[in-house]
Amino acid sequence: xxxxxxxxxxxxxxxxxxxxxxxxxxxxxxxxxxxxxxxxxxxxxxxxxxxxxxxxxxxxxxxxxxxxxxxxxxxxxxxxxxxxxxxxxxxxxxxxxxxxxxxxxxxxxxxxxxxxxxxxxxxxxxxxxxxxxxxxxxxxxxxxxxxxxxxxxxxxxxxxxxxxxxxxxxxxxxxxxxxxxxxxxxxxxxxxxxxxxxxxxxxxxxxxxxxxxxxxxxxxxxxxxxxxxxxxxxxxxxxxxxxxxxxxxxxxxxxxxxxxxxxxxxxxxxxxxxxxxxxxxxxxxxxxxxxxxxxxxxxxxxxxxxxxxxxxxxxxxxxxxxxxxxxxxxxxxxxxxxxxxxxxxxxxx
Amino acid sequence: xxxxxxxxxxxxxxxxxxxxxxxxxxxxxxxxxxxxxxxxxxxxxxxxxxxxxxxxxxxxxxxxxxxxxxxxxxxxxxxxxxxxxxxxxxxxxxxxxxxxxxxxxxxxxxxxxxxxxxxxxxxxxxxxxxxxxxxxxxxxxxxxxxxxxxxxxxxxxxxxxxxxxxxxxxxxxxxxxxxxxxxxxxxxxxxxxxxxxxxxxxxxxxxxxxxxxxxxxxxxxxxxxxxxxxxxxxxxxxxxxxxxxxxxxxxxxxxxxxxxxxxxxxxxxxxxxxxxxxxxxxxxxxxxxxxxxxxxxxxxxxxxxxxxxxxxxxxxxxxxxxxxxxxxxxxxxxxxxxxxxxxxxxxxxxxxxxxxxxxxxxxxxxxxxxxxxxxxxxxxxxxxxxxxxxxxxxxxxxxxxxxxxxxxxxxxxxxxxxxxxxxxxxxxxxxxxxxxxxxxxxxxxxxxxxxxxxxxxxxxxxxxxxxxxxxxxxxxxxxxxxxxxxxxxxxxxxxxxxxxxxxxxxxxxxxxxxxxxxxxxxxxxxxxxxxxxxxxxxxxxxxxxxxxxxxxxxxxxxxxxxxxxxxxxxxxxxxxxxxxxxxxxxxxxxxxxxxxxxxxxxxxxxxxxxxxxxxxxxxxxxxx
Numbered sequence: 003x004x005x006x007x008x009x010x011x012x013x014x015x016x017x018x019x020x021x022x023x024x025x026x027x028x029x030x031x032x033x034x035x036x037x038x039x040x041x042x043x044x045x046x047x048x049x050x051x052x053x054x055x056x057x058x059x060x061x062x063x064x065x066x067x068x069x070x071x072x073x074x075x076x077x078x079x080x081x082x083x084x085x086x087x088x089x090x091x092x093x094x095x096x097x098x099x100x101x102x103x104x105x106x107x108x109x110x111x112x113x114x115x116x117x118x119x120x121x122x123x124x125x126x127x128x129x130x131x132x133x134x135x136x137x138x139x140x141x142x143x144x145x146x147x148x149x150x151x152x153x154x155x156x157x158x159x160x161x162x163x164x165x166x167x168x169x170x171x172x173x174x175x176x177x178x179x180x181x182x183x184x185x186x187x188x189x190x191x192x193x194x195x196x197x198x199x200x201x202x203x204x205x206x207x208x209x210x211x212x213x214x215x216x217x218x219x220x221x222x223x224x225x226x227x228x229x230x231x232x233x234x235x236x237x238x239x240x241x242x243x244x245x246x247x248x249x250x251x252x253x254x255x256x257x258x259x260x261x262x263x264x265x266x267x268x269x270x271x272x273x274x275x276x277x278x279x280x281x282x283x284x285x286x287x288x289x290x291x292x293x294x295x296x297x298x299x300x301x302x303x304x305x306x307x308x309x310x311x312x313x314x315x316x317x318x319x320x321x322x323x324x325x326x327x328x329x330x331x332x333x334x335x336x337x338x339x340x341x342x343x344x345x346x347x348x349x350x351x
Numbered sequence: 352x353x354x355x356x357x358x359x360x361x362x363x364x365x366x367x368x369x370x371x372x373x374x375x376x377x378x379x380x381x382x383x384x385x386x387x388x389x390x391x392x393x394x395x396x397x398x399x400x401x402x403x404x405x406x407x408x409x410x411x412x413x414x415x416x417x418x419x420x421x422x423x424x425x426x427x428x429x430x431x432x433x434x435x436x437x438x439x440x441x442x443x444x445x446x447x448x449x450x451x452x453x454x455x456x457x458x459x460x461x462x463x464x465x466x467x468x469x470x471x472x473x474x475x476x477x478x479x480x481x482x483x484x485x486x487x488x489x490x491x492x493x494x495x496x497x498x499x500x501x502x503x504x505x506x507x508x509x510x511x512x513x514x515x516x517x518x519x520x521x522x523x524x525x526x527x528x529x530x531x532x533x534x535x536x537x538x539x540x541x542x543x544x545x546x547x548x549x550x551x552x553x554x555x556x557x558x559x560x561x562x563x564x565x566x567x568x569x570x571x572x573x574x575x576x577x578x579x580x581x582x583x584x585x586x587x588x589x590x591x592x593x594x595x596x597x598x599x600x601x602x603x604x605x606x607x608x609x610x611x612x613x614x615x616x617x618x619x620x621x622x623x624x625x626x627x628x629x630x631x632x633x634x635x636x637x638x639x640x641x642x643x644x645x646x647x648x649x650x651x652x653x654x655x656x657x658x659x660x661x662x663x664x665x666x667x668x669x670x671x672x673x674x675x676x677x678x679x680x681x682x683x684x685x686x687x688x689x690x691x692x693x694x695x696x697x698x699x700x701x702x703x704x705x706x707x708x709x710x711x712x713x714x715x716x717x718x719x720x721x722x723x724x725x726x727x728x729x730x731x732x733x734x735x736x737x738x739x740x741x742x743x744x745x746x747x748x749x750x751x752x753x754x755x756x757x758x759x760x761x762x763x764x765x766x767x768x769x770x771x772x773x774x775x776x777x778x779x780x781x782x783x784x785x786x787x788x789x790x791x792x793x794x795x796x797x798x799x800x801x802x803x804x805x806x807x808x809x810x811x812x813x814x815x816x817x818x819x820x821x822x823x824x825x826x827x828x829x830x831x832x833x834x835x836x837x838x839x840x841x842x843x844x845x846x847x848x849x850x851x852x853x854x855x856x857x858x859x860x861x862x863x864x865x866x867x868x869x870x871x872x873x874x875x876x877x878x879x880x881x882x883x884x885x886x887x888x889x890x891x892x893x894x895x896x897x898x899x900x901x902x903x904x905x906x907x908x909x910x911x912x913x914x915x916x917x918x919x920x921x922x923x924x925x926x927x928x929x930x931x932x933x934x935x936x937x938x939x940x941x942x943x944x945x946x947x948x949x950x951x952x953x954x955x956x957x958x959x960x961x962x963x964x965x966x967x968x969x970x971x972x973x974x975x
Binding site: 057058059060062064074075079080081082083084085086087090092093094095096097098099100101102104105122123125126130317318321322323324325326328329331333335336337338339340342343346347350351 | 386564565566567568576579580581582584585587608609611614615616617618619620621622624625626628629630631632633634635636637638639640641642644658659662752753754755756757760761794795796797798799800801804805806807808809810818
């Protein structure tokens with residue numbers, strides 16, 4: 003890199019409840035292509051963490067391999083980060099979370115990392131309801147290897163080379179709802195107004211929060227005929243606005259029209275959602291699946307919070323692990339000592 | 352033919368059908384002999400199947416305290432018609448064949464040189480019991496009762512064992528003792544008891560057995576206890592024979608020892624992963640975050656974990672893996688033993704990768720080496736693989752008692768705490784070689800509000816963990832990793848060297864479960880005037896003493912249980928001595944533990960003592 007981010011900080015920059023400015027949530031300079039949707043998602047994560055007043059060092063960032071998985075370098079430089087191997091971030095996140103349940107875990111993955119090489123781990127981390135936020139930066143193609151279709155690419159979408167995709171796409175949100183994710187949202191990198199509150203809600207959710215964020219690849223998948231281009235997505239997006247109201251804050255936003263639904267989160271914060279119709283119950287998995295399918299049939303892509311289960315047991319509840327993080331237990335607490343070993347020996351004679 | 356005569360020195364094999372409850376009866380037989388103070392080593396030779404296939408249990412009784420397989424069978428207890436023809440052929444001349452005489456013997460399989468002991472087991476059970484399951488189960492107990500008379504087992508010990516086995520299910524005690532008595536009575540009325548081969552309590556045992564108040568336990572349970580004592584809090588695994596009982600035992604002990612008294616919650620977490628890739632990923636994630644975590648697997652799992660092992664090596668994350676080896680390649684023989692993962696484990700993953708290996712030879716070492724593995728994994732920030740095998744892991748071995756020094760403190764390695772970071776004035780460099788030993792300092796996530804955060808990655812990075820494609824920086828890092836591997840040589844368990852009674856230029860080199868039969872073969876050969884120094888390898892990387900040992904000898908027989916002489920190859924690869932012509936492979940890879948007889952005969956052959964064909968053709972032995 004030939005230039006660096008200036009170290010200068012405006013003396014009057016606003017600080018949040020933990021005394022951090024927005025700059026404290028930034029990371030290194032992005033090396034992604036200019037206009038890449040992923041950079042907008044990084045910016046949304048920065049906004050969400052700043053606005054939630056999360057201490058950066060209480061976050062652990064995890065990713066797999068691919069363009070998306072590079073992005074943890076571009077936000078929250080004050081957090082530890084683990085850029086693991088292709089498609090295997092869920093298992094690393096699971097181990098990390100088991101070791102210390104007190105941190106906030108944010109995973110970033112892509113459609114190749116999640117829906118192809120990592121499909122197995124992706125499914126299993128959801129059925130275990132690991133307490134984490136899992137963001138898929140979904141552009142329908144492999145960027146670093148020059149634009150091959152991914153498994154989320156829609157049937158009949160045209161690649162940059164002109165090939166028509168013959169395969170059925172994997173719809174991540176439907177998979178998520180089916181296998182046990184307890185918070186499932188879909189959004190668009192170009193819709194900050196929807197994405198930032200969704201990320202805030204996902205982080206506040208206790209359990210596995212999946213965010214499938216359509217994030218066009220400006221280099222390989224933003225042409226006419228692609229269903230994952232900015233233009234195509236804007237045309238087909240059926241957006242359900244989301245407003246996230248942190249705990250103890252007055253609700254100020256008001257919706258002009260539509261059906262407003264309030265969801266009280268585990269930590270006391272409130273999600274205000276505008277739904278597309280009254281019949282759709284986002285706390286009912288089948289209702290959510292029906293709504294997604296119904297829209298897909300009409301070539302509309304439903305975005306917003308699609309499904310939430312507020313009363314689920316996350317992995318630590320299921321395993322009944324102690325409240326004190328396992329990585330803080332001392333030898334005195336863990337090692338039974340020689341006297342117990344004597345009794346073991348006695349039992350083996 | 353004169354029936355075999357031997358006191359406290361014979362091999363008895365049980366031929367059963369799996370899933371018929373023979374395992375507990377056979378286990379009771381071996382344990383009773385152990386309680387009589389007579390050295391015994393039982394082995395399960397079982398199929399990869401749940402019910403209906405032949406399974407064997409081979410018990411060696413050795414007054415000299417030899418615990419490896421001897422080779423040859425002195426008495427066969429045959430309760431499986433499927434394998435009768437094969438079983439009868441294995442009995443040594445003069446030996447005994449105890450069989451179910453409910454149906455007449457198939458005359459095609461009658462040998463004149465062995466002694467038949469018929470007991471109508473099926474008929475006795477049909478008469479005594481109405482329930483079909485009982486009819487099957489008590490057959491096993493009846494023959495144990497008969498063996499008590501035939502071999503002179505202390506009947507009161509058997510009664511005690513029944514009491515212990517059915518503690519909490521007391522109503523089962525009386526019928527089991529009754530079945531034992533039925534067998535005992537049948538034997539005393541129909542045969543001359545005891546037989547020529549029999550047991551005698553109170554005989555002198557060798558010094559190494561006398562030295563300790565021996566225990567009888569399997570290596571997998573010992574390794575699991577090692578993980579408990581080492582303070583492992585996270586175990587992630589995928590079920591695979593023969594390693595499954597490691598995590599099963601870990602869970603059993605954790606349930607007993609790791610429940611928080613105040614809340615009833617667990618101070619541990621065990622996850623059955625979706626596959627071995629995920630299991631190793633979880634272990635790495637937990638270790639990265641400052642918990643001690645481990646997994647257990649076998650060869651196929653090692654293949655799948657290779658990708659993650661490479662990440663842990665390169666990103667410098669501790670991990671402990673217990674590899675209970677079985678016969679490969681691929682699915683191979685899942686329920687047979689081998690030492691054939693040596694190279695796959697040493698170099699697991701692509702690129703220039705090397706891993707620490709430990710080679711336990713006894714349950715006591717499975718315990719102590721597992722404890723040590725956690726220290727070294729954290730000290731060196733790298734995976735440590737404990738190379739056990741099916742024979743050690745799943746069979747019960749007489750072993751010195753497990754020991755733990757209460758003054759010992761965990762070595763958590765080079766970790767900067769929040770306070771350390773607070774006091775630091777210089778910039779934290781995750782991959783800086785501060786101390787010159789190749790080992791950098793790490794921090795746990797969340798340790799400090801503004802210092803110590805870094806980016807862990809499997810891609811090339813500089814000393815401050817920033818991504819780089821600069822060749823010089825990459826080389827500097829790779830060389831530091833090599834330096835760290837050199838540092839490991841001063842920390843790993845040292846090899847055990849035992850000089851021969853007389854000076855010699857010949858030597859035996861072995862490791863793991865090959866040790867027992869190797870030491871036995873050595874004593875046999877010594878009596879014949881063949882003297883060999885021995886070296887028992889206990890770890891990789893190889894320490895200086897291993898190189899010196901190779902240097903000091905002209906001919907070193909490397910005994911191992913795989914086809915390709917993998918340890919020999921690793922020695923050639925990883926030592927700086929000219930050893931190609933010196934190291935001679937002695938291999939056994941039929942899936943059964945190598946026997947002392949085979950080792951001794953190969954050495955004799957190689958020495959030109961008698962005309963015995965080596966286990967592998969000569970030209971292959973010497974090929975590099």
